[in-house]
Amino acid sequence: MKQQRPYFVCKKCGPESWIFCDRAAKAETCHLCGGRWPKYKEQPSSKPERVWRSQQAVQPKGFRQDGKIHKALHSLWEKFTPEVQQGLVAAGWKPKAEPKLEAPPGLPRLGAGGHIGKGKGKGKQSEPAEHDSAHQALWESASSEQRAWLHQLGFQCPSPSEPSDLKTLINAHMDQLPETLRQAIASLEPPEPEPSATEQVLSATKKFKASTNELRQLIQKSAGLQVKIDRAKATYADLLDQMKAVQTELADKQLAVTKLQKELESKVQSGAG
Structure with missing residues (x-):
């Protein structure tokens, strides 16, 4: 699976x-607001290192000294x-042209110099609509944790676009x-047509x-309640x-206690006499 190149969003x-991390x-600072970009710690590559090389790769035929330089x-x-780079360019050496990079999903593409392009040119449709739709699709497909991460990177919840239909816009x-x-x-508004006999029967049913x-x-x-x-x-x-x-046992026990109390009192009185 192809890994996506990491990037920062202002x-x-x-x-x-936005800018690629490397x-x-x-660039050091954002070209719009002048804020400093965070420092990027390059992650170690997960690709296995090559531990052998063929003889042809080690010493190809016709390999010249100027090619090595x-x-x-x-x-x-x-x-x-930068000073050394400028000196080499002034001496006539041309650095290797970087391949054209595609912007991550939901972000505008980069133009010349690493800045965001202004459009597609005269007579062509500009990119805001395409960018907004990509931004909306990216936000809707992200989970809650991913949305929180995107928010930390500077993304905002995209507002729903206004309907292009005049009637829908007026109703809204x-x-x-x-x-x-x-x-x-x-x-x-045209009056609603009266339902037919079949529709009335279906509605009543x-x-x-x-x-x-x-x-x-x-x-x-x-x-169930019953x-x-x-x-x-x-x-x-x-x-x-x-x-x-x-209650019956209580009454019987009360009578027994009363009877025993009277017997106790009589015995106490007879003993005292």
Whole structure:
């Protein structure tokens, strides 16, 4: 699977200003607001290193000394200081042209010098509509965690585009129009056609089925409540019988205690006499 080249999005300018991470050290600041780009720590490559080379690759036929120097300059070009690079260019050496890079999804493409292009040229449609649709698609396809990450990079939730149809646009802003204008627009609407006999029968059948289902649900609910009431009545009757038995035992025990109290008092009086 092809890995996407990492990039930074300006936190102030949003998607209108972005740069690839490996170019942030050269550019240093955003070309729109002047804010500094964050430092980029290059991740180690996950590609396996080649541990062998064929003899043909080690020493190809016709490999000249000036070719080695040219290759060495290309490999070390990024490490040269700007002064050294300018001196080599002034001497007639041309650096290797970088391949045209495609912008990540939802971001405008880069023009010459690493800046965002202004359009497609005279007579051609500009990119804002294409950019907005890509931005909208990127936001809708992202999860909540991805949206939070995009927000940290400077993305904002894209606002829904206005409908291009005049009728839809008027209906969307109907509440902001004067009352007289709303009445005039309503009078222009064609009256709704009366439903045919077949449509009336289908509508009545649909309502009848819905009411029948609601009635069935109410009957089932009533039956369930009645079962609970019967169980509660049986439980109440059982508890009432238990209460009566306890009251009887309580009365008997009260009489026994009263009798024992009288016997105790008589014995105490006879012993004292």
